Amino acid sequence: MDNLDVRLAKLARKGDQRAFAEIVELYKDKIYHLAYRMLNNRHEAEDVVQETFLRVYKNLDRYDENQKFSTWIYRIGTNLCIDRLRKRKPSYSLDAEMNDQEGMDGYSMIPSDDRTPESEMLLSETQRIIHQAIESLPAKYKTIMILRYIQDMSLQEISDVLNLPVTTIKTRVHRGREYLRKKLEFKL
Numbered sequence: 001m002d003n004l005d006v007r008l009a010k011l012a013r014k015g016d017q018r019a020f021a022e023i024v025e026l027y028k029d030k031i032y033h034l035a036y037r038m039l040n041n042r043h044e045a046e047d048v049v050q051e052t053f054l055r056v057y058k059n060l061d062r063y064d065e066n067q068k069f070s071t072w073i074y075r076i077g078t079n080l081c082i083d084r085l086r087k088r089k090p091s092y093s094l095d096a097e098m099n100d101q102e103g104m105d106g107y108s109m110i111p112s113d114d115r116t117p118e119s120e121m122l123l124s125e126t127q128r129i130i131h132q133a134i135e136s137l138p139a140k141y142k143t144i145m146i147l148r149y150i151q152d153m154s155l156q157e158i159s160d161v162l163n164l165p166v167t168t169i170k171t172r173v174h175r176g177r178e179y180l181r182k183k184l185e186f187k188l
Contacts, residue, residue, distance in 0.1 A: 013060045024053055027070075028068040031077045038081040040135055048084070052077040057137045071160040074153075076160055078143060081119075085133030085139050141176035148173055 005026070020165035029038035031052050055076050056063075063072055134145060147153045148160065155173070158167045 006065050009060060009063055009065070009069055012057075020057060022141075023056070025103070028053070029074055031073065034074065034151055035081050037150050038078070039084060040131075044084060048077060049079045051080050055080075057153055068161070071157060074147075074151075074157075074161045075163070078147070084141065084145060085142075105112060129184065130180075133180050136183060137144075137176060137179055141172055141179060142171060144172045145176040145180070 005023070008019045008023050008026075012023060028049055032045050032049050035048035035052075036042065039048070040046055052073065056073060059076075063069070125172045134142060137145060142161070144158060148155070153161070155166050155169050158164075158169045162169070
């Protein structure tokens with residue numbers, strides 16, 4: 001897929017609007033899911049998607065074709081999310097989160113596999129608890145845990161996206177898991 005990305009980026013750089021539209025089509029859902037997981041807010045996630053593609057468009061001439069396009073675009077999206085998280089005042093209003101999600105959390109969108117109502121209730125409660133635990137992580141761990149376990153990126157890919165050494169990523173994954181384990185011991 002990266003060869004396609006690079007070809008599209010080259011065409012878009014030369015002003016090919018269809019090539020840029022294809023880039024948007026390839027990445028809009030991925031960037032939205034990343035932003036939603038990091039920000040836990042549908043409207044902010046949509047804003048981040050738009051801002052990401054604006055930045056991609058403006059900076060196509062700065063894209064280094066020797067690096068993976070996906071890494072470059074994820075870095076832009078992740079940095080925009082981190083900026084928004086930094087600007088937020090720490091407020092963990094569960095009511096606001098539930099209203100924004102229209103009674104759902106991101107986990108409830110995962111396809112079911114013929115669960116019973118009882119197992120569904122237990123599962124959604126467990127997912128809610130895990131989601132809250134991830135939400136409560138400090139930003140430097142939260143970002144890495146989302147990229148690692150929800151976006152399913154390798155440690156090297158996370159290192160490339162965040163521009164941090166792999167050893168730092170490993171440490172933060174370990175500390176993030178420890179933090180989650182301690183939080184979840186009391187809840188589950």
